[in-house]
Amino acid sequence: MKLLILLFYCLFFISCAPRETTIEDCKKQNKKYKIENSFNFIKGEKVKKIICIDKLNNKLK
Numbered sequence: 001m002k003l004l005i006l007l008f009y010c011l012f013f014i015s016c017a018p019r020e021t022t023i024e025d026c027k028k029q030n031k032k033y034k035i036e037n038s039f040n041f042i043k044g045e046k047v048k049k050i051i052c053i054d055k056l057n058n059k060l061k
Helices: 002-015 023-028
Strands: 032-040 045-053
Touching: 023 032, 023 045
Parallel strands: none
Antiparallel strands: 032 045
């Protein structure tokens, strides 16, 4: 039973792993992209974050 609970928690946290958006992802979706500087509190450093923007009405996605 403990093994089953441990397995569930492992799968849960693996599925919640962050996936970074790339410029190629935005181009494949036929969207513009915007690069913002943000602060990563865990690492304590600034990182560049890519955000896809819809070309038609400029909504952030």
